[in-house]
Amino acid sequence: MTQTAKPSVRHPGLKTNKLGLTQRDYEGTQSTLCAGCGHDSITAAIVQAFFELNIAPHRVAKLSGIGCSSKTPTYFLSEAHGFNSLHGRMPSIATGANAANGKLAYIGVSGDGDSLSIGLGQFCHAMRRNVNMLYMLENNGVYGLTKGQFSASADVGTKAKRGEENQMPPIDPASMALTLGASFVARSFSGDRKQLVPLIKAGLTHRGFALVDIISPCVTFNDHEGSTKSYAHTREHGHEVVETDFVPLLHEIQVEQDHGASTAVTMHDGSVVRFRSVDEHYDPTDRDAAYAHLKKLQAQGEVATGLLFIEPMSRDLHELENTVDEPLVEVPFEKLCPGSGVLAELQSHWR
Amino acid sequence: MTQTAKPSVRHPGLKTNKLGLTQRDYEGTQSTLCAGCGHDSITAAIVQAFFELNIAPHRVAKLSGIGCSSKTPTYFLSEAHGFNSLHGRMPSIATGANAANGKLAYIGVSGDGDSLSIGLGQFCHAMRRNVNMLYMLENNGVYGLTKGQFSASADVGTKAKRGEENQMPPIDPASMALTLGASFVARSFSGDRKQLVPLIKAGLTHRGFALVDIISPCVTFNDHEGSTKSYAHTREHGHEVVETDFVPLLHEIQVEQDHGASTAVTMHDGSVVRFRSVDEHYDPTDRDAAYAHLKKLQAQGEVATGLLFIEPMSRDLHELENTVDEPLVEVPFEKLCPGSGVLAELQSHWR
Amino acid sequence: MDQNSRDRTNDFVVKIATVNGTGSASANGMLMQAMFRMGVPVSGKNVFPSNIQGLPTWYEIRVNKHGHLARSPNVDLMVAMNPKTYEQDIAEVRPGDAVLFDSSWPLEEELFRADVLFLGIPLSHMCVENFEGARARILMKNIAYVGAVAALLSIDLEVLEEMLEEKFSAKQHLMDSNNVAIRLGYDYAKEHFDGLLRVRIEAMDANRDSVLMTGNMAAALGCVYAGATVGAWYPITPATSLMDAFRGFCADLRKDPETGKNLYCIIQAEDELAAIGMVLGAGWMGARAFTPTSGAGLSLMNEFLGLAYYAEIPAVIFDVQRAGPSTGMPTRTQQGDFFTVAFASHGDTKHVLLFPGDPTECFYFAVKAFDLAERFQTPVFVVSDLDIGMNDWVCEKLEWDDAFVPDRGKVLSAEDLQEMDHFYRYLDVDGDGIPARSLPGVDPKGAYFTRGSGHDRFGRYTEDGDLYQDVVDRIARKIEGAAEALPPPEVRLANDATVGLVTVGSCRGAVLEAIELLAEDGMALDFLRITGFPFSSAVEEFLLSHDLNIVVEQNRDGQLKRLLMLETAVPKKKLASVLDYRGSPLGADVVVQGVRNQLGLVAVEAG
């Protein structure tokens, strides 16, 4: 249970965090994704966020489904236990894992196919149960790994590489999450590390289900003109509604005070998420208003980004289920097995 | 393909419809549900609506999943083909059936367990595809057939018969449908036949997926104090936002003109749905406003009922897929099989 | 033997026909329980419809002093309380037997039979006179017929009254009305029909070491004792009551004494795909986790079961079988899932199965299942059925050894890991096919990647055929190795028998009874009950040592026989089948007839 030194050689010049680890220590194996794939940028943001949050890698459980996006947990935190599960089924694995051991940090990585088609039910129900995890939906509008079919997040009229137009209306994970009562809903862009890193940190710190929907262009199958999930389109139509800053509990340095209309939300663990609304009056703690604003932007062809909604004191799975504070996996057998006396007593009634 | 006389004896006194059928001809076998079950009232409303719409029963496909609710297709339209499928899987059966033969009237009956738990994915995706069908979600907040477990529509704090309180936040099918872009969203109450019948008629006439979410109390497991899906609670907290009247295309009699702030929407086939807003300015053709209003009422503990939203000219599955007008099942084989010449020609390129 | 000349004291069947949702189930249970308390071997089988209220339902109580408690079709007393089924119920009664009915309304002329004793009691009228309110009258009518049956069979009234006292001690008015109702039926029957029946009950002392349990209760308790902490499920008949019981036990036995918080987590999943996923997630974390399900649920778990097999994740699945295929008859029993569980999921797989024969074994096998799942790092199925799972069985009292230590298998602690040069998740270091596993969060050195895609013995992703083969071959070896770790089969040998009867699960009682009946006719048969899969060498030896093995099971396709064909060296011609898959618990009559047919014998009583 103790954090130990990494066997690998340290570059003395590399910056270390509170645990004495370098950012390198938060990396994984070499990516096998296409050069330029949005997912790789997200991986880099994840590495940075975990490093900066001083989380011991082996106290992290990283999970995914199946897809290019779902491959990425191999590419970060090689000292975390990983689970590359089945297509669309990561939420249930994460739920059971979290039920058994709520004291690890959970990060799930999924794709739009994985979460919105085959996995839609599990995705929604994990949100409903408010499983304490960061859920990264790497959203590229296509099925990358099976070579570019439209996913359920593809917009109407989006053109495939070979020219067909998508006709089916899209499922927007962010507005769906708001509707379903999710306690943390954010959207970002793989190309915007500055925005993404604090969102990941806030999501990891949030006690409950934290959805980060990230537009993550697929350079091979969906980065052309006519796609609404391309780099160009996202850069042009992404619209930050709120700037977010994450201030960890033990942050020694005073955060800059020059925020404009900045508001702050205190998280379960005492860390602070600080907002500066870009869109006037945007209030990321008002679910219905957030929804309405999202929809308004959407009608204008704009994609709202930032921490769209947060309910920092929501009750997570363990609170809903009233489980003990200790992880269930650590409860000794003696506390679990009632023993022979109880058995005899019980059976005295079964006559 | 022709409508023929029913062999059963006619009571000469019974009212007949345009097809010469009596309401009896729209019934099915004897219900085996509990006496007083909300689902039986819905069955009665379905019988009346089909009768009044003059639909030939054998031109109807009635489908369901598994559950008490899903048993009800046996209890209406005994001359329609029925399909009692698998738990949560009716939407896919209906989609395939509709793809093959878009010229029948489709009615699917489901429960809250069937649609919102095991079937959530299929339910959402059938909506997304705008499959032309009436989808009756008989919502009682519990799993009736498996004896009263909470379903995903149970409200937080709802008490089970034996006292446990539900902790999990509910999924509201109506607001979810609005978010997902459903083209017809209604909510009603099994105890309000007057409201329900026109909604069923409008839903059947709507070209596309018509969701009617119907609070349908389970007298055996969820009709007690502390339940928000009981008769008493629904009577008290149901809130009609709009009154709906369905005027079929060929309605000879002039509809009464004394509606208050009445608006009308013309359907694909020329019939008219007429509204009178109960809540001021409620506009059932404005999706986002409808959503906001629903949520506002919900926050007050009220359940909005009526035709919440309609987009009468939405494109259904067949339009999205650009299929021929003729049902695919009726296309003669000669039109489907390209023949030997084409085969030879094709193969000349495979060298 | 002639039915009429037998002494039928403590040897008879009562069948009660009612309507479901009217409270008759608990009344019937009371009757059965009273007989149990009189020390007489008894069993009760509930035949119920797949709906909630208003349809015909039956309850069959068999009393047998010799302890033969399989279902028997020979009804001695029909308690016909449902006019909708009068016709079939009365037709079922054999000449000389008796029908108890509610004579508040006259029986239709054409239902009467001259060769049957009709015992009419105006139960409804009596209840209308004595009780207020429709619901109470319906409920008390049930209690009244219990009283009447007690009188007819000489059931000790005190026993019944004592049971009412236990049940209603806190609710005096209920106790009063129940006592009145019991007496109504009892007194009427005593007065009018005393001594009319040829059957009666007499106190014995056969149940001293027995308890009344359903298999699902016992299995749930086994999960508690095994230390299971995570249960995930989706409601489905007949598995639902297992999780209900687990929840009940946990609420009583698994609260943290200090905080009152739960030392368990039960999740009602959104469906069975999620339920098994949660079990795997928890198992991966190191918790003992399980899910109860039945047919349709199993089918939905298929994909995940293959992942668990290949990624080597412990999991316990209770398959409480019901009649398939598809939705089938959800409230009827069958043993039709053997192939599904043995080879669940696409690709090459093989799973470890346990087959309890009664509720007692459900308890012990549940505990065993968790040990096996962790030891072999694979899903383990406890395969029971509706009959075992939902009916009340009189069975051996459970024992617990407080020295029990769960077998966690090769789980590495932080210290273990620290001592290793390298940890490789899928490396078999000691030749038993079982690699060591680490748990998340324990130590950085234990980190590895769990996946269902191709991997080598070091846990690395691979698409190399040889490295891939290395791992799947080892897994096959590992699973074969489980055979001898499973509970041994039950074997009972006659003298010099050349034919064996082979069976499984809830068929046990009927087969043992059939063996006795056939022995009375001079036919010696050996007995083998399969308790686990892969089959142990004892199974193969038994089969090889007999000229013929007749496999008795409850499915259409002879699935157990086919598994034996596949997985033992026994020649196919040494295997034959007796099958009954109509959804009822098996009766000895079916087995006797089936064996006779197989052996080419004309039935003695035939023609």
Added chain:
Amino acid sequence: MDQNSRDRTNDFVVKIATVNGTGSASANGMLMQAMFRMGVPVSGKNVFPSNIQGLPTWYEIRVNKHGHLARSPNVDLMVAMNPKTYEQDIAEVRPGDAVLFDSSWPLEEELFRADVLFLGIPLSHMCVENFEGARARILMKNIAYVGAVAALLSIDLEVLEEMLEEKFSAKQHLMDSNNVAIRLGYDYAKEHFDGLLRVRIEAMDANRDSVLMTGNMAAALGCVYAGATVGAWYPITPATSLMDAFRGFCADLRKDPETGKNLYCIIQAEDELAAIGMVLGAGWMGARAFTPTSGAGLSLMNEFLGLAYYAEIPAVIFDVQRAGPSTGMPTRTQQGDFFTVAFASHGDTKHVLLFPGDPTECFYFAVKAFDLAERFQTPVFVVSDLDIGMNDWVCEKLEWDDAFVPDRGKVLSAEDLQEMDHFYRYLDVDGDGIPARSLPGVDPKGAYFTRGSGHDRFGRYTEDGDLYQDVVDRIARKIEGAAEALPPPEVRLANDATVGLVTVGSCRGAVLEAIELLAEDGMALDFLRITGFPFSSAVEEFLLSHDLNIVVEQNRDGQLKRLLMLETAVPKKKLASVLDYRGSPLGADVVVQGVRNQLGLVAVEAG
């Protein structure tokens, strides 16, 4: 035979190692196609990783004048274009063989081997000199090595140029650069290495009646010709290209000439559960509907497959198998789903299977599958694999009889229904186990209720055991009846052979080649290729008439052998296995070795 003394004209293997996502697949295909056009028997096997870009990939071309086109490990020319795999690629080359590599950068010293011919061409340099832009240079390098290989093997340059012309006729600049690139490689190789190789190609006339097809293309075309109108699917390798092809064919051949609208409906479902549900919905309506899938998808379809079986709904499922279990190796071939498809879903089930042996059969069996599905009112599986489905095969040209009328089975028209007294959906009137079916919307008299719950022969819901049994017994009879309606097995008899080689699907070529090789060593073997399940009597006869039947298949557990054990009368000891499940198309070498081992023969070339 000694490798070096053979005449290896038109008898060799070229293996090309590249990086995926760089356009090499189409270059390799060109090379293979050119050889095909030269009239020489040839096959190409694509070995690709489960990712999109940047990982090692190989293409193996075998040329064999005798028509032996199974995979062969004996590489005569290694085209090593991927420095990342140089080491293993060069190690694979046998003494005397040759390596072609890109000498733009020097090969590391330690990679060189004295016993191997190293042919270096500065391909990258030449491309940098001749082309602009990174992408073009990468693509043209592929074409350049095609040119080089053409020179080395004496492939007709005109054939290649003609192909470029066909491909790029509309895009002059592409044609130009391709022509340049081809010449770069060709000229360089001709100049430096002419005549160095021991292998070469020579035009023949073996391909006059052949075409180049993948199995998925052919199957898709079969669906078009069978009149399938509804296709529902969820993308999964290696089944995806089947639906892609169907979509392509339909776009060309299935537009209504007047309206331009679609005479088909293809739905990309949200998952495989929905895909098969849509197929059943469409089948219930009377459409011919299908879904292509692979392992994981099949597992997810389990519950619905049981419904289809029991409710008797026609459906066609293409299972293009890949290496399991679980996600396994998604881009590798295997035959591991036989048990899954044969007994899919919980409860007693058995399904009808067709096993095509090559793309040609994929076409005919696809057509057949729809006929069988409608005739027997049940799901029919066309079970192929990645090798058949995704690789280009030289195979027999397809023929179509314009007189073909689809066999819709017992589908009642409105007139038929009108003439009947009563229509009962599940009533077998003529003893073949197949009831008549009506379609929704056709006539009120045809109305019935389709359900997966217990029903009697009249289609009514039932929980009565006998009525239930009546129906499931009939269904069992019905499925048995399908055995003789399936395509006959392929049988090839040697003289007086006592041992049979039994195989299935894509193993065909390797087994036939092995039989020839073993015959050269004086070992006579008969050949049986299974084409359907349930097995026809011809299968049983073959097996019974041999002392030993060695079943060659590509899975770990000998699934086909086990099916034969279960479903024929053949004694188990007459069955043996040769298995290869490492994910590559089967080679004759594996079969020869396996057969030798089985027969206890020491390999001739051993030690």
